[in-house]
Amino acid sequence: MPEAGWDYAKQTTNQKLNQVIMVFLFYFLSAIMVISALLVVFSKSPINNVIYLIICFIAMAGHYILLNAQFLAVVHIIVYTGAIMVLFLFVIMLLNLNKAIIPQKSAVTRIMAVVTGGIFFLVLIAATRQTFVINPRYAFTSEIGLVANVGKTLFHEFLLPFEISSVLFISAMVGAVMFGKRDHAVGDD
Amino acid sequence: MVEQIPNINLAWLVPAFPLLGFLVTGLANKRLKHNQAGIIASAMVLLSFLVSLVLFFVLRASGQNEATVTLFNWISIGGMNIPFAFLIDHLSLTMMLIITGVGALIHIYSIGYMHDDGRVNSFFAQMNLFTFSMLLLVMGANYLVLFIGWEGVGLCSYLLIGFWFKNPAYNYAARKAFVMNRIGDLGFILGIIVLFFTFKTVTFSEIFSQAAGFQAGAPVITLITLLLLVGAVGKSAQIPLFTWLPDAMAGPTPVSALIHAATMVTAGIYMIARSSILYNLAPFTLNIIIVIGLATAIIAALIGLKQNDIKKVLAYSTVSQLGYMFLALGLGAYSAGVFHVTTHAFFKALLFLGAGSVIHAMGGEQDIRKMGGLRKKMPLTYFTFLAATLAISGIPPFSGFFSKDLILSKAFEHSIILYILALGGALITCFYMFRLLYLVFFGEQRLAGAHPHESPKVMTIPLIILSVLSVFGGFLNIPSLFNGDSKFITFLQTAVVSKASEELSHSTEIGLILGSLLLLGLVIFFAYRTFVSKSIIPAKDEEPMPFFSKLISNKFYIDEMYTAVFEKPFGFLSDFFYNKVENTVLDPAVDEIGVTTARVGALLRKLQQGNMSFYLFAMVAGILLFIIFILIV
């Protein structure tokens, strides 16, 4: 209910200021995200890619904070920036990929990729533009993103997924170990 | 049938004897020694003849005109009741007597004639089978039983024409005969079916009694008669289905005598005479028969002028005579037709047997240009042959005179033009018959190294009997002109309903006879001058000839025409269907469905490029299309 939000915003000056800050922050973060995301795509060096992606993710963490999802913001930073991207870096270094610049795809393919992305973007925007009024399901509260709240939901309602995701991890781990280990070749089938 | 005639049930014996003969000679093929098969076969036919005679007298004694002998129900479904039954009446008795009588003589003759042949037993088996079929044909009490015999004789004719099966040309002739007959048979069977649906029965007596309810010229009757006529044309070798008969001379000579002169080819005449009541109702068909008959008579006679094979001459003369019989039928004088059948059976069988005797004597030579002077060497054969020639030429008082004159006078009654044409044909007949006689028996012997000799008794005795019949056969029916009472015609009158016609006055008749006799005499004289006095021997085949002669000696190119119009296109059509339609359209079309499917498969397979970026693109494209799809739909 954005209109309601705007009406609400008109009431106090303090909130008007907040609004300006919010909007500024939103656009600022968004711009960083989009630009860094584009750089991830277009910059050739893998290391640079990783760095731009980290920038992008940090900006995204900012968005999470804007969205009252403090817990997510923290987890996001930890998981992505702290773990995943480091993993990427490790692999890049391990495999010495930074030196071996891989030739880009042919121009036609690249143009096609851009065009396809563009069309996809336009179609999705077109489809979601004429969207409908979303009725919030619950009364507005800013507390939902708090650790306590999220934790309660996680360990109450989402206990099963939480538990079961351990299976996911263990299989991923088994896989990583299996692939990572060096052993000698064996016969086919 | 009012009451059962005692002993008439013996009728089944008539076909049974030849059948028995067929089975014995056929199955015991290997065990029978030289003449045994011939003797058995002849005996069987002779027995049939005797039984027929007995039947003749039995029927006579009973005072009734006809009797039906039912053996069993052949087909009996729904409204269709077709018993396997025999009809014994004057017409069938006449035919039975001819078939068994002449047949017996020819069988006996064959004992001598086929003496040296290795497969004599098969020969007699087939001859007996023929006799059996022919008897079924004439005795059948309904069209379907008639049809059994009809096809049966066709089969035997096929077998016997191709008796010397090593020769491909003979086989071809045999097949040609069978196929042409089959074409006729198709018309015949269709005619029977139309009959069945018109009258709900195929039994003669029932049909004829119902036929009274139809107007003359009723379309359905015309249709029926036309279809039956097709059958008759095929079997009796009329235009346009006559070319098989001359070729049929490939068979042994007794076969030609029995099947292709005396009996089988007259089946068509028998059938039309049998259906006389129907034909009387169809004037249109009768006119067609006249045209066919007359045309056949003249064209065949013309062709006969230039034939050099002794049997071919006789064959064309047979065709020609059959044309006369057709003419008689067309004129509504069915009895006259049957009478000519009878006399023709005598003299034509005699001619063929005589020719056989000659061929036998000449060691298989059939070309009359190489014969000559046989009169001295084979006097008996000569005299019998002469008798037959006089008979066929219509010289009184030989049998041919009476029957042919009857037909000519009927033609005269109908129209003067018919008469003139028919008489013309008769004169030609006379000419080529005497040409044959002169060339074979007069002059000098032309074939070096041949030692002609008279045939053995077993062959000559039938010749003598037949020549007696040929000479005196005509007295069966002495017309009122000669103070006779037309016994034969009267006898048949109970079974065959001829069209009523005004009798010619005796003076006119005498005038006609005298005129024709005069012309015949001239022709004979002319023939004598040409072939005996001047000893002109017909040219060799290669020598150039004037157009008309060439046309005639090439049989009007009718065979060639058939080859060009039917055989070649048929072969072409067959090839076309097989090579072009079947193998380039239909079959590939089916395969093409499969191939196209596979081709599309191969095309789709190309999508699976193995390239990751392509897969990714494809997925995105798919998703995009589906988004657009669901947004639009």
Next chain:
Amino acid sequence: MNEITSAIQLIPLEHYIVLSVTLFSIGMMGVLFRRNIIAILMCLELMFNSANLLLAAFSAYHSDPSGQVFVFFIMIVAAAEVAVGLSIVVMMKRNVESVDINLLNRLKW
């Protein structure tokens, strides 16, 4: 705190949707664009995160924490996937000495 956070409602939801879609499209474009497997994996992460952002935004607008929990799970799964993916890359690199995606074309047709 409450004031700041409640101001979230000042930014229309559409903006978040558009942002997410943009990110998603960029990520997708990247996947199509790059040949380097590592880079492609990064672009995939971008796509996942755009979904995360969208979920978080919806979660906030609905004031429903389950959306955020879902994001949490997505992160878990993403981490696991990256681990597996990178280990596959490492294994492949050992075999073919390259991380070029265009080399993956032996299985086809």
Next chain:
Amino acid sequence: MILLVILLIPFITGLLLLPVRNAATVKQLALASSLVNFLATLSLVFTFPVSGYSVSWINSLGVNFALGYDGISLIMLLLTSLLFPFIFMAGLKREQENTNYLYALILFTQSALIGVFLAQNAFLFYIFWELTLIPLYFILLLWGGDGRRNVTFKFFIYTLTGSLFLLFGIIYLYSLTPGVHTTDFSAFSQLNIPVNTQVWLFWVLFIAFAIKMPVFPFHTWQPSTYTMAPTQGVMILAGVMTKMGIYGALRFLFPIIPAGVLYWQNTVIILSLIGVVYASVIAFRQTNLKTLIAFSSMAHISLMVAAMFVLNYYALQGLLFQVLSHGVTIIALFYIVMLIEEKTGTLELPQMGGIKLLAPNMAILFLLVVLGSIALPLTAGFVGEFLIITGLFQQSIWFAAIGGITMVLGAIYMLYAYQRVMLGDKKVGFGNITDLKPVDYIVLIPLITIILVLGIYPQPVFNLVEASVNTMQNLLVPVADVLPALPL
């Protein structure tokens, strides 16, 4: 119960034969079982009618294991059980590879064929229908002649394609049945299907039968398949399988979609008649004896199809009679073809000739069979074709005339073939050809006897099917007045 016995005897014998290694034992056992089966089937004739046998099978799909028969089935059953002993005898004194498998497969085919003719449930019918194909496919594939790999495959796929359409039809009919759905024929025949539906449903159902019989443009699998098939396989194919198509059409089309039949009647008749002429004309120039007979068989079958669609009393009687007669004749023909191939080592007509000089008895028997095939009176073929042409005539004189052309054309190509094989002078290299062996007489004499006896005294066959024919011909009458409403 006896129906179940008839159905199972071949199947069980087949199973028992599988481990038997001794070829002679296998052949004797198979022959014995087929004779027993024939006697059992014959007993049906005298105890007609026997109540059917029915147990429910797949309830959820409305499928019952229902066996039963009427006059039409009975004719087909008789034909099947009559021909199989001869099919087995054809291999009696001959060397064959893996005899036990071959004979087991033949017995399985027989069982499935009997199943087709006994089934009273469309699903069951379909199962058996397909089951006939599987063993036969392997018979052709493993024991066939040159080029069998592709030819059999085409045959297999082609016929299966048709069958799948039939399956579609069955399911469609099933979905139309009221209440608890079922696939019983009895339920199908009580359906009141809208005429417009019947019009398209006709082809869905008919295509399977059209391919099996085969009707004109769907025949292209046939000549090549016949040509390369082993003798016993082609005997099954030509002798019984084609009749299966006819039986199926009678069972499915006329009782269930009579209006559809009426609508397409003339189309199918014309197609069949085209087939008659087409096949006959093609047969004339064939140089391979087997291919020639294949085309001849197609011509005869086409005539029977035409008769079927005329569907009047005489045509039906003729059709059913011809089913028997054609089955017996074609088997005898193929047996002789096998003999000729054995003796001369070829089937190419130009390489043959003069065999009559060396094997006169074979020539005579061949001629007799040929005569049966070209419908000479006093052979069974004549009675059948006469009635068929009579029936065709009732529809139109042109149909009768074209149908009758088989008689002429048949005479042309069959006699031509006979002459080229048997007559003429003997060819070099044919020196050691011998005449028939006793076993050949055992096969051929009874077959020829049947041909002749049926030709001379056909009445028992007529009486047997009388009732069914009457039922059948009345099927179309009630719907005849519905049709003028359609744009014909």
Next chain:
Amino acid sequence: MNALIFTTILGIIILYLGLTKNKKILAPAGIAGLLVTLFLSFNDWGLGSAYFHNMVVFDNFSIAFNISMIIITIVIFLFGIDYYKMMEFHVAEQYSLMVFALVGAFLMTSFSNLIILFLGIEILSIPLYILAGGKKFSFKSNEASFKYFLLGSFATAFFLFGIALVYGASATFYLPEIKTYIAQFKGNLPPMLLIGLLFIIIGVAFKVAVAPFHFWSPDVYEGSPTLVTAFMATVVKTAGFAAFYRLLGIGLLPLPESLEKALWVMTGLSLLIGNLVALKQYNFKRLLAYSSIAHSGFIMLAMLSQHDRSASVILYYTFVYSIASVPLFIIFILVKRASNGLDHLKAFQGLYKKAPWVAVFMTILLMSMAGIPPTAGFIAKYQVFILSISQGYLGISIFAILMAVVGIYYYFNVVREVFTDRDHLEPLVITKLNAGLIIVCGIAVVVMGIFVWHLPI
């Protein structure tokens, strides 16, 4: 639920057993554990219990599918005894990964919340990414693994975006609630929701290899170790369709018309591409891959023809299909070994001479795949057609029937190879266990075709 928990534990146990370096006990242990799972599943039959705030629902539907998958897994494990004999390393890992994948499959059959579906798919997929690369030194295996991984992740991204969009609209992840939410629009859905649903459907469709999202499957089937291919072709497919049916049949149907049409398009494309391309396949595994795409089309047909029997038909279909596929893979491996690693269809040539009974059973199995009576495969297709025709989808049914003909063509193409002579015959080594498997499955295929069962699920 107990089965789920026990299976998880079983995976870990197998992992630990791997430390003993005794490969022989792995498969028996796994099979024993799976039998226990089977028993536990049977115990839950008819209870229809939901757990964890209705996150998962173990109703008869899911239990039936679970049982079917457990049975297939047991068969595959039995096959594994011979298959893994040559492999020295990571055997325990592979067994346990399969068990873990099975856990994911269980989740997919029983989800009621999209997060479980998501996790289920991931838990199923990640072990498979790894298993596909099981032959570490085979480039093909690497490639298969990576292709599967990358395309799978890519599809997951869309799937997640779809979930996000749907969540945005309905503010819930619970399937029943989403259904209620959608129902209020009466078929006139806003575009965003439509796209969300479409993305979710595409995510699942990708897993079951429905065209045009099938591109991974032929390559992955070919490159993966054969045992894994068998697992993918059977258990994964079954799980995928169970999830699909739960999503659509139980959850969302009737869908808005546009989405349903999109699904029909996918069905048609699957039938077309799967069958037609299979015509041109000479590698047996690829052939089966394409044919499995085609089978997906048939199952989609059953699914979209809404009927209270659809679930049962899908279960029957997938089970019958699986039980016929596994022995085919076994035979393929045996033949491939005998002909020095040739995986062209020609490898089958002369099989009927080498081992006639194998040829016979292979024929029966292929007949079942092709849908020819009296095998179960026929009944399965028959039931599918009954559904689609009785629901009035005549056009697509005819099309499917035509495609079934094509299917018969390529399956019998293999049969034809089996019964074709070969110049030199290599000996075919078959262990008793494998022989037993082939025979049992072959007989099962026929028996199931005669004694047709039908579960009220």
